Amino acid sequence: MDFLTTKLTLDTIRQELVRLEDSIIFALIERAQFARNANIYSANYFESMGFTGTFLQYFLHEIESVHARVRRYTSPDEYPFTKNLPDPVLPPLQFPQLLAPNAINVNDQLMSIYLTNIVPLICTDADDSNYGSAATKDVDALQCLSRRIHFGKFVAEAKFNGPEHDRYVALIKAQDRDGLMELLTNVDVEKRLLARLRRKALVYGQEIEEQDKEVSEAHLRIPLDVVSNMYERYVIPLTKEVEVEYLLARLQHVDKA
Amino acid sequence: MDFLTTKLTLDTIRQELVRLEDSIIFALIERAQFARNANIYSANYFESMGFTGTFLQYFLHEIESVHARVRRYTSPDEYPFTKNLPDPVLPPLQFPQLLAPNAINVNDQLMSIYLTNIVPLICTDADDSNYGSAATKDVDALQCLSRRIHFGKFVAEAKFNGPEHDRYVALIKAQDRDGLMELLTNVDVEKRLLARLRRKALVYGQEIEEQDKEVSEAHLRIPLDVVSNMYERYVIPLTKEVEVEYLLARLQHVDKA
Numbered sequence: 001m002d003f004l005t006t007k008l009t010l011d012t013i014r015q016e017l018v019r020l021e022d023s024i025i026f027a028l029i030e031r032a033q034f035a036r037n038a039n040i041y042s043a044n045y046f047e048s049m050g051f052t053g054t055f056l057q058y059f060l061h062e063i064e065s066v067h068a069r070v071r072r073y074t075s076p077d078e079y080p081f082t083k084n085l086p087d088p089v090l091p092p093l094q095f096p097q098l099l100a101p102n103a104i105n106v107n108d109q110l111m112s113i114y115l116t117n118i119v120p121l122i123c124t125d126a127d128d129s130n131y132g133s134a135a136t137k138d139v140d141a142l143q144c145l146s147r148r149i150h151f152g153k154f155v156a157e158a159k160f161n162g163p164e165h166d167r168y169v170a171l172i173k174a175q176d177r178d179g180l181m182e183l184l185t186n187v188d189v190e191k192r193l194l195a196r197l198r199r200k201a202l203v204y205g206q207e208i209e210e211q212d213k214e215v216s217e218a219h220l221r222i223p224l225d226v227v228s229n230m231y232e233r234y235v236i237p238l239t240k241e242v243e244v245e246y247l248l249a250r251l252q253h254v255d256k257a
Numbered sequence: 258m259d260f261l262t263t264k265l266t267l268d269t270i271r272q273e274l275v276r277l278e279d280s281i282i283f284a285l286i287e288r289a290q291f292a293r294n295a296n297i298y299s300a301n302y303f304e305s306m307g308f309t310g311t312f313l314q315y316f317l318h319e320i321e322s323v324h325a326r327v328r329r330y331t332s333p334d335e336y337p338f339t340k341n342l343p344d345p346v347l348p349p350l351q352f353p354q355l356l357a358p359n360a361i362n363v364n365d366q367l368m369s370i371y372l373t374n375i376v377p378l379i380c381t382d383a384d385d386s387n388y389g390s391a392a393t394k395d396v397d398a399l400q401c402l403s404r405r406i407h408f409g410k411f412v413a414e415a416k417f418n419g420p421e422h423d424r425y426v427a428l429i430k431a432q433d434r435d436g437l438m439e440l441l442t443n444v445d446v447e448k449r450l451l452a453r454l455r456r457k458a459l460v461y462g463q464e465i466e467e468q469d470k471e472v473s474e475a476h477l478r479i480p481l482d483v484v485s486n487m488y489e490r491y492v493i494p495l496t497k498e499v500e501v502e503y504l505l506a507r508l509q510h511v512d513k514a
Contacts, residue, residue, distance in 0.1 A: 019290060022465075026283040033276060049347065059327060066319040070312075070389040090306065093386060129350060132327040140397075200465045208279075208457045 008098050010158045017151060021197060024144045025204050025227055028122055031137035032222045034130045036123040040138075041115055057082065059135040060142070079150050081107045081142065099153050100253035104245050106238055107146050113234045114142055122222045148235060152242030159184055159243075160250055172251050180244050190236060197228040265355050267415045274408060278454060281401045282461050282484055285379055288394035289479045291387045293380035297395075298372055314339065316392040317399070336407050338364045338399065356410050357510035361502050363495055364403050370491045371399055379479045405492060409499030416441055416500075417507055429508050437501050447493060454485040 039045040040055040051058055061082040064073075071088035072078050076099055119138070160168050164183060171179040205220040296302040297312040308315055318339040321329075328345035329335050333356055376395070417425050421440060428436040462477040 023287060026287065030280060030283065051346075055327075059323070062323040062326070063320070066316070066323060067389060067393075069319070070316060070392070072389050089308075090388075131347075132324060132329050135327070136324075196466065203463070203465055204461055206460070208453065208460055 008158050013154050020148045027141035027144050029221050032122040034134040035126040035128040037127050037134045040131050056135050063139050079105045121226050149238045152239040153246045156243040156246040180247050184243050194228045201227045265415050270411050277405045284398035284401050286478050289379040291391040292383040292385040294384050294391045297388045313392050320396050336362045378483050406495045409496040410503045413500035413503040437504050441500050451485045458484040
């Protein structure tokens with residue numbers, strides 16, 4: 001990412017997070033045009049054709065393999081869902097060392113939340129046989145959500161280097177998980193975020209005809225509250241979990257970052 | 258596509274085309290967040306690393322190979338940009354025979370238009386080193402646009418079977434290209450389409466903050482007229498070219514469709 005070449009401030013990170021909200025909403029709207037197609041998430045269905053795992057796992061691994069070859073996962077803001085990915089075919093890019101070394105990857109949790117608590121809310125519970133199309137949109141949505149959540153690492157690093165540095169150091173030394181969670185939580189920011197998401201879901205989710213008309217819930221392609229509820233219940237908590245995990249190990253690498 | 262399992266009417270086709278407009282606009286907005294990155298379209302750049310062709314061609318072929326394996330291109334509304342794609346790993350779906358057999362594929366023209374007349378209008382003329390991200394969004398946009406344009410085949414088939422059937426047959430027998438173009442053109446429909454696109458670009462393209470505010474061009478992520486101009490100058494003409502080509506050969510297959 002371009003912003004990774006600039007100095008990491010909460011303001012540049014925030015701009016990127018706000019922009020990512022749009023990508024996430026677009027991806028969910030795109031997914032919602034297809035039925036749920038439960039077969040693509042069922043190991044039984046796909047294994048009957050001689051594969052291991054689900055159709056989505058197979059498809060995700062194939063796409064991540066293509067992306068790995070063009071060095072997607074060498075970028076500090078990109079984390080794969082699948083393992084055994086090939087090496088890049090492109091020469092490595094030099095990224096500035098913005099983060100302390102870490103192996104935090106919460107994509108397994110994200111996948112479980114996505115399949116259980118998001119797809120059923122935006123898709124009709126039916127099978128329209130568009131397995132490839134649905135899986136393509138799943139991959140888009142999962143990749144955006146993963147990027148959003150792992151941005152917690154940048155948020156945490158910026159907060160660690162900010163005005164509360166000494167308080168963070170003390171809490172990390174005490175390995176005080178709850179204290180860290182409290183210090184990094186900004187209720188006002190979260191409230192504004194949720195309000196903005198409702199507004200975005202209303203505007204971007206509407207079906208548009210030629211004539212001007214009032215924006216109403218009647219013409220939305222995903223339920224109005226799905227996005228803000230998803231952020232409140234899952235995206236924000238998982239992001240903060242990434243932040244806390246990152247911070248708990250942050251002092252092991254004082255000299256490196 | 259689900260709608261392909263239902264009877265083909267101009268109304269069901271229109272709904273799908275209107276929905277596709279949103280996907281195309283979303284894809285262009287997503288592409289616009291990255292710089293143009295001219296290197297990904299330059300054969301010289303990528304061939305210096307030992308590859309043949311451009312980075313986009315390489316990436317597109319890799320992605321289309323994954324999609325071919327999950328049988329994307331067995332669907333009568335999907336057409337690949339690259340050649341030498343692998344066979345599907347999934348058993349074939351049975352599609353109803355909605356179209357007369359044909360080999361029309363205008364993706365080479367679309368690619369040239371996209372790179373010359375669309376990308377430069379929505380991206381800053383710079384290099385932000387996000388080659389993989391930019392190419393991913395290029396693929397999304399190209400696939401949506403290709404699907405939209407090749408839908409001309411369904412439009413043509415529906416018109417051929419509609420109230421003007423006899424006039425189409427006469428023009429086809431005379432191989433009257435201009436006459437066909439005139440008969441299938443509906444100026445009113447095109448005007449409404451362009452008006453709707455301007456409205457969509459205005460609504461979907463806006464940056465949204467917490468507070469209500471007037472929609473204005475100042476906060477759009479792609480220039481307001483890019484989408485409607487693109488449709489007027491390229492998408493509609495190419496779609497109609499597909500329609501005419503399809504119709505010119507339509508009587509060779511009277512019994513098959």
